Amino acid sequence: MDKSLQKTEQEEIESKRKVYREAKEQTRKNARRLRFDESNPQPKKDSVDSPRKRFYRQRAHSNPFSDHRLDYPKSPESMDWSKYYPQYHDKESNNMLQDVEIADIGCGYGGLLINLSKEFPKTLCLGMEIRVQVTQYVEDRIIALREQNKSKDINYQNIAVIRGNAMKFLPNFFKKSQLSKMFFCFPDPHFKQRKHKARIITNTLLSEYAYALKVGGIIYTITDVEDLHNWMVEHLTEHPLFERLDKQWEDQDKCVEIMYNSTEEGQKVERNKGDKFIACFRRLPDPEI
Amino acid sequence: MKHPYQNIVSTSTHLFVSVQNHLQAFDVEGNLVGSWKDTIGHEDLLKKQQLEKIEKLNQEPEIKRAENNKKVKIPKIPTPGPGAPTIYNYIRDLELTHDNKYLIGITDSDKSIIIFEINLNEDNCLKLIKRQTFPKRPCSISIADDNSTVIIGDKFGDVYKIPIIGENVPEKDLKPILGHVSLLTDVLITEHNGKQYILSSDRDEHIKVSNYPITYVVKHWLFGHDEFISSMVQFDFDRELLVTGGGDDYIYLWNWYGNKLLSKYPLRDLIEPLLDESHLPPERFLHEDSPKEISVVKMITMDKFVVVLFQKVNGLLVLEIKDETLHLVELFPLDYPLIDISAGGDKIFGLSEDKIITQFTFNGKLTIDDKEFKGMIENNPCEVQSKEEFYPLYTMNTLRKRSEH
Numbered sequence: 001m002d003k004s005l006q007k008t009e010q011e012e013i014e015s016k017r018k019v020y021r022e023a024k025e026q027t028r029k030n031a032r033r034l035r036f037d038e039s040n041p042q043p044k045k046d047s048v049d050s051p052r053k054r055f056y057r058q059r060a061h062s063n064p065f066s067d068h069r070l071d072y073p074k075s076p077e078s079m080d081w082s083k084y085y086p087q088y089h090d091k092e093s094n095n096m097l098q099d100v101e102i103a104d105i106g107c108g109y110g111g112l113l114i115n116l117s118k119e120f121p122k123t124l125c126l127g128m129e130i131r132v133q134v135t136q137y138v139e140d141r142i143i144a145l146r147e148q149n150k151s152k153d154i155n156y157q158n159i160a161v162i163r164g165n166a167m168k169f170l171p172n173f174f175k176k177s178q179l180s181k182m183f184f185c186f187p188d189p190h191f192k193q194r195k196h197k198a199r200i201i202t203n204t205l206l207s208e209y210a211y212a213l214k215v216g217g218i219i220y221t222i223t224d225v226e227d228l229h230n231w232m233v234e235h236l237t238e239h240p241l242f243e244r245l246d247k248q249w250e251d252q253d254k255c256v257e258i259m260y261n262s263t264e265e266g267q268k269v270e271r272n273k274g275d276k277f278i279a280c281f282r283r284l285p286d287p288e289i
Numbered sequence: 290m291k292h293p294y295q296n297i298v299s300t301s302t303h304l305f306v307s308v309q310n311h312l313q314a315f316d317v318e319g320n321l322v323g324s325w326k327d328t329i330g331h332e333d334l335l336k337k338q339q340l341e342k343i344e345k346l347n348q349e350p351e352i353k354r355a356e357n358n359k360k361v362k363i364p365k366i367p368t369p370g371p372g373a374p375t376i377y378n379y380i381r382d383l384e385l386t387h388d389n390k391y392l393i394g395i396t397d398s399d400k401s402i403i404i405f406e407i408n409l410n411e412d413n414c415l416k417l418i419k420r421q422t423f424p425k426r427p428c429s430i431s432i433a434d435d436n437s438t439v440i441i442g443d444k445f446g447d448v449y450k451i452p453i454i455g456e457n458v459p460e461k462d463l464k465p466i467l468g469h470v471s472l473l474t475d476v477l478i479t480e481h482n483g484k485q486y487i488l489s490s491d492r493d494e495h496i497k498v499s500n501y502p503i504t505y506v507v508k509h510w511l512f513g514h515d516e517f518i519s520s521m522v523q524f525d526f527d528r529e530l531l532v533t534g535g536g537d538d539y540i541y542l543w544n545w546y547g548n549k550l551l552s553k554y555p556l557r558d559l560i561e562p563l564l565d566e567s568h569l570p571p572e573r574f575l576h577e578d579s580p581k582e583i584s585v586v587k588m589i590t591m592d593k594f595v596v597v598l599f600q601k602v603n604g605l606l607v608l609e610i611k612d613e614t615l616h617l618v619e620l621f622p623l624d625y626p627l628i629d630i631s632a633g634g635d636k637i638f639g640l641s642e643d644k645i646i647t648q649f650t651f652n653g654k655l656t657i658d659d660k661e662f663k664g665m666i667e668n669n670p671c672e673v674q675s676k677e678e679f680y681p682l683y684t685m686n687t688l689r690k691r692s693e694h
Contacts, residue, residue: 074494075512167470168493171510197445204447204468207499211507240505286506289484
């Protein structure tokens, strides 16, 4: 095909995506406002539509070391969760009724998060994603789900997504022992040796995850890259604050099943007939210091 | 003209200074008593990397090589392109052990920690006893109370420990004891009730408190800074206290053990009049209302006092701690900015472009001593044609985050 023609076509697609995303942004803004203003009129129809993924595509990698323009709280105490979980916020006391307990680190397009919402309808789950457009997709998806399921038992008020760099700023979000589950699903494999520090599981980062996890809390990992699986297992096994859970445990755990089936990455692997490797680890008590 | 000295540490009797890849020791009269020159350059590091690559290629099984139908290609030594930043061979930081028996430095040339035994009875008091290379550039060091161990933070966010005495550890066997996903700016090993802790700070506003030696158990983070942290110091009289500073408009005082911010000393009104155009952000980040930026380079504590060195500010700030609060003692005016400072006994030594070295006496207030260190000026081995040849002397600005994404 003619190069310039190809370029124009590419630009057209880009601008179409842009227009679509801008429209959704308006919806998002409205939704944020509406959460605090319950006397609002019926939302416009398009906010109920589920977002279409093809308008939000973004390359799969992001450098965790670079200075993205990120919003993160100065400390866990200064985090305003009410914007994310308005129904779990008590207006009178201005306190949250409960804390986030499940974190999906690198939540991608949000498949796991949505299934967790159904499995744990009374638990607050947070997805963290570093890519802007992917985060917006998940946010739009949650807005739509909340609208569509307003009067139902499962109303998706317990899930939210934040654009953030979990590797750098996790301690800004979560207090000590706040989390009971952390998910690391199909993380960036960073194949090159010198990029290994950019992997989401390293022995030094595990100490920070252990800080946020309560004793008995679980780290879930899944990947289709065997090398990365071995790496994660090696580092988690080596870490004194984690112990691996066996196959038997995995087989009876509901989250393992959800994780295996529900993420977009996982479904892609399925379509391509690839393998999926799972490893789960339990947070052990701190040793006597 | 001479290149200014870049780093100093001192005792009450001796000064240890570095300029480019030279290290020198002087007594307080300015007599040269020791020297060392780093003969390893950045080229050597690249050559070493090349050899490692060749080695690795040679180890590849023959069959695989045949399969790929490839000869062993000798990897090239990369040559920097026209826009590449200059690489400087210099000594980045200096520290003394608490008993003043060892001098520890960081070389940029081969990413090493260099350890010298100080023997003042020898003609040359500096004897290199260890040169330990690291995978990433070390940038901060702290020495354990028992003078046996050095804690090292690197530019990649990892913290290591190595013994002062004893064999080198092969680079591949070095395992970080803790880490940040950020550039580390300072590490500090301290104790509380007989237990040891490591405090580590980074350019992403974090100060992490980890147990030591069980560093995988994080105690907590000290949250409160809005900009990078460059310096963490403690007082000998109360080691629960911690003073921190960096890119913020405040000096912070903490009870680090109790995770409590005790007070913040405001700098803006005091320091602003001493700032000039050079304190504005780089042009592409400059807005109409960009404030001039205050950057703490280094702090030292003496008794109940903190002396603060700011980047390119003609003055030294002296604060005193009283009732868990920092109070102003004085903003001591200078005719020129200092590059580095160090305390020895009741003296403070300051390095500068203009005067090479200035001695102050501190007895609750600062006074400049009328003393010239002729020997230091004469013995400075780095002759340059003009200021253009100076290595960067004021580098704090690279720590400030200026995100575009």
